[in-house]
Amino acid sequence: xxxxxxxxxxxxxxxxxxxxxxxxxxxxxxxxxxxxxxxxxxxxxxxxxxxxxxxxxxxxxxxxxxxxxxxxxxxxxxxxxxxxxxxxxxxxxxxxxxxxxxxxxxxxxxxxxxxxxxxxxxxxxxxxxxxxxxxxxxxxxxxxxxxxxxxxxxxxxxxxxxxxxxxxxxxxxxxxxxxxxxxxxxxxxxxxxxxxxxxxxxxxxxxxxxxxxxxxxxxxxxxxxxxxxxxxxxxxxxxxxxxxxxxxxxxxxxxxxxxxxxxxxxxxxxxxxxxxxxxxxxxxxxxxxxxxxxxxxxxxxxxxxxxxxxxxxxxxxxxxxxxxxxxxxxxxxxxxxxxxxxxxxxxxxxxxxxxxxxxxxxxxxxxxxxxxxxxxxxxxxxxxxxxxxxxxxxxxxxxxx
Amino acid sequence: xxxxxxxxxxxxxxxxxxxxxxxxxxxxxxxxxxxxxxxxxxxxxxxxxxxxxxxxxxxxxxxxxxxxxxxxxxxxxxxxxxxxxxxxxxxxxxxxxxxxxxxxxxxxxxxxxxxxxxxxxxxxxxxxxxxxxxxxxxxxxxxxxxxxxxxxxxxxxxxxxxxxxxxxxxxxxxxxxxxxxxxxxxxxxxxxxxxxxxxxxxxxxxxxxxxxxxxxxxxxxxxxxxxxxxxxxxxxxxxxxxxxxxxxxxxxxxxxxxxxxxxxxxxxxxxxxxxxxxxxxxxxxxxxxxxxxxxxxxxxxxxxxxxxx
Numbered sequence: 256x257x258x259x260x261x262x263x264x265x266x267x268x269x270x271x272x273x274x275x276x277x278x279x280x281x282x283x284x285x286x287x288x289x290x291x292x293x294x295x296x297x298x299x300x301x302x303x304x305x306x307x308x309x310x311x312x313x314x315x316x317x318x319x320x321x322x323x324x325x326x327x328x329x330x331x332x333x334x335x336x337x338x339x340x341x342x343x344x345x346x347x348x349x350x351x352x353x354x355x356x357x358x359x360x361x362x363x364x365x366x367x368x369x370x371x372x373x374x375x376x377x378x379x380x381x382x383x384x385x386x387x388x389x390x391x392x393x394x395x396x397x398x399x400x401x402x403x404x405x406x407x408x409x410x411x412x413x414x415x416x417x418x419x420x421x422x423x424x425x426x427x428x429x430x431x432x433x434x435x436x437x438x439x440x441x442x443x444x445x446x447x448x449x450x451x452x453x454x455x456x457x458x459x460x461x462x463x464x465x466x467x468x469x470x471x472x473x474x475x476x477x478x479x480x481x482x483x484x485x486x487x488x489x490x491x492x493x494x495x496x497x498x499x500x501x502x503x504x505x506x507x508x509x510x511x512x513x514x515x516x517x518x519x520x521x522x523x524x525x526x527x528x529x530x531x532x533x534x535x536x537x538x539x540x541x542x543x544x545x546x547x548x549x550x551x552x553x554x555x556x557x558x559x560x561x562x563x564x565x566x567x568x569x570x571x572x573x574x575x576x577x578x579x580x581x582x583x584x585x586x587x588x589x590x591x592x593x594x595x596x597x598x599x600x601x602x603x604x605x606x607x608x609x610x611x612x613x614x615x616x617x618x619x620x621x622x623x624x625x626x627x628x629x630x631x632x633x634x635x636x637x638x639x640x641x642x643x644x645x646x647x648x649x650x651x652x653x654x655x656x
Numbered sequence: 657x658x659x660x661x662x663x664x665x666x667x668x669x670x671x672x673x674x675x676x677x678x679x680x681x682x683x684x685x686x687x688x689x690x691x692x693x694x695x696x697x698x699x700x701x702x703x704x705x706x707x708x709x710x711x712x713x714x715x716x717x718x719x720x721x722x723x724x725x726x727x728x729x730x731x732x733x734x735x736x737x738x739x740x741x742x743x744x745x746x747x748x749x750x751x752x753x754x755x756x757x758x759x760x761x762x763x764x765x766x767x768x769x770x771x772x773x774x775x776x777x778x779x780x781x782x783x784x785x786x787x788x789x790x791x792x793x794x795x796x797x798x799x800x801x802x803x804x805x806x807x808x809x810x811x812x813x814x815x816x817x818x819x820x821x822x823x824x825x826x827x828x829x830x831x832x833x834x835x836x837x838x839x840x841x842x843x844x845x846x847x848x849x850x851x852x853x854x855x856x857x858x859x860x861x862x863x864x865x866x867x868x869x870x871x872x873x874x875x876x877x878x879x880x881x882x883x884x885x886x887x888x889x890x891x892x893x894x895x896x897x898x899x900x901x902x903x904x905x906x907x908x909x910x911x912x913x914x915x916x917x918x919x920x921x922x923x924x925x926x927x928x929x930x931x932x933x934x935x936x937x938x939x940x941x942x943x944x945x946x947x948x949x950x951x952x953x954x955x956x957x958x959x960x961x962x963x964x965x
């Protein structure tokens with residue numbers, strides 16, 4: 256069953272939904288990266304919650320006009336309209352009053368959602384409303400989906416992805432450095448508007464699959480995950496798109512195999528699992544990498560201090576230092592330095608003496624900023640400079656009788 | 657509205673809604689000024705997995721384990737947001753988004769996987785609450801308020817919220833000066849010897865407590881709305897913290913009462929037969945108040961600073 260789901264053999268509708276979720280995931284990952292880099296990730300939360308009154312109102316209108324109100328296209332249009340109004344409210348609140356953006360986001364999110372709930376409870380009392388299934392828009396439901404709806408989702412996902420691809424260059428320029436983008440002739444406010452339009456399109460297409468409460472996860476989690484794998488804007492865009500696509504694909508396929516696996520939460524949890532793995536194991540920024548880096552730093556400090564102690568003939572009591580030196584073959588089991596150890600110790604002491612001299616002289620002030628007790632001085636200064644230091648230190652001289 | 661019917665059917669839900677609204681709006685004032693307004697949003701999402709896990713462990717729907725579960729979920733979420741922010745060097749908004757969506761998704765999945773058909777626990781209940789069902793059947797009129805026997809059958813949410821509200825008020829009253837100082841000028845507060853870190857954490861915990869208690873009675877949508885809308889509207893009315901808190905309490909009360917009345921009687925006035933969701937209507941009224949203050953509030957724009965373009 257799982258294998259069939261993953262290889263798209265669970266029927267035509269499930270295949271279309273899975274493909275739509277994959278395309279949507281890629282588009283959401285890429286668009287979310289722009290939002291994330293602009294530090295506006297949570298605006299998408301307000302946009303997605305603001306779709307609910309539109310869904311309800313569209314249903315009521317369609318029923319009033321004599322339809323059955325369940326046309327996915329009509330509901331999507333309604334949701335887009337009310338999301339747009341929500342967005343306008345956020346920008347009006349932040350621009351015209353002294354409220355911060357987070358307060359505006361929270362206010363729009365909760366108020367629009369509340370109005371939406373009022374509409375939903377009203378719809379439940381309508382005779383046409385009993386089987387409306389509008390609750391499915393809260394958490395997403397792809398079970399028992401109509402063929403036409405599945406087609407809309409697949410086509411919608413592809414369209415959004417195309418739009419994102421078309422605008423990716425100017426949008427990434429703005430996301431990376433808005434001031435520079437503006438000075439190089441890009442219309443930043445209009446591009447911000449396009450970005451929000453894309454977010455809205457993703458929300459609207461994702462309503463039926465992921466549901467409006469969780470759609471924000473598709474826009475936030477993949478970019479945050481991708482940030483662990485790349486330091487470059489294009490890199491983050493690619494990785495976020497791939498992560499988004501994989502979570503859409505795996506999530507939709509997994510949820511198709513059992514009725515008690517709602518699509519939205521499964522997609523979000525797949526996405527979160529990839530985030531957790533990246534947080535722990537990403538090569539440069541992950542927790543494991545940070546721990547390893549810390550341990551290797553600790554080892555270098557211990558070896559260095561141990562060598563200095565050896566060179567000055569001081570006994571070493573620190574257990575970790577002793578163990579590290581012994582493992583490197585620098586001291587014997589009884590704590591006495593080997594010939595290799597003596598050579599390295601002498602080198603370390605000479606290094607340290609040169610550093611002390613360099614730090615006390617004004618002409619080496621710049622080089623002295625590299626001193627951290629570990630860096631070898633040869634990697635910072637030229638041979639001539641080191642000779643100069645040695646001259647200042649002075650060679651060992653005999654004592655006159 | 658006859659007294660008998662009103663006391664039995666409307667008085668308690670209205671009171672509970674008002675208490676929940678005030679309990680959330682009070683800490684909301686400080687969260688708003690500290691630019692942490694969305695903490696309420698995050699907390700109300702993560703309460704769901706906490707309650708589901710508590711139910712799965714104990715097997716019953718009881719107040720104490722569910723409150724404990726919800727409170728520990730809130731603490732887990734706060735710790736997780738901090739961990740993601742520090743370990744991954746991720747901006748706080750995104751860290752919050754990752755945390756609450758993942759925890760909410762986990763809660764929904766657990767709920768769908770476990771057999772909760774026998775008990776009243778579902779996602780919709782968690783979102784909208786069920787304010788209308790908190791009626792006081794033993795009341796026969798205003799006289800029941802003095803009748804000890806009838807008072808014993810008040811919905812348990814009422815005394816519980818009363819206790820939580822007193823805790824919130826007590827916290828803000830006792831820590832008024834340190835809270836005020838650390839909210840407006842954190843480094844000055846530190847120089848006065850105030851430990852701003854623990855104080856900020858305590859504020860979040862108190863907010864979580866209010867959110868959990870209110871959530872149980874009225875659902876998460878009111879919780880988010882009341883954390884933000886009344887304080888935001890109050891902020892546009894005044895420049896003084898004390899006055900702002902007073903306005904926010906007034907706005908919260910107005911939202912709860914007007915919202916409840918509109919939800920219960922509004923449709924009847926319009927000729928429909930059934931009431932609509934009180935929770936949704938209360939949130940909508942609080943939004944209307946915020947919109948009104950945003951248009952005519954005396955301190956709506958930044959004073960002295962040019963409008964941001």
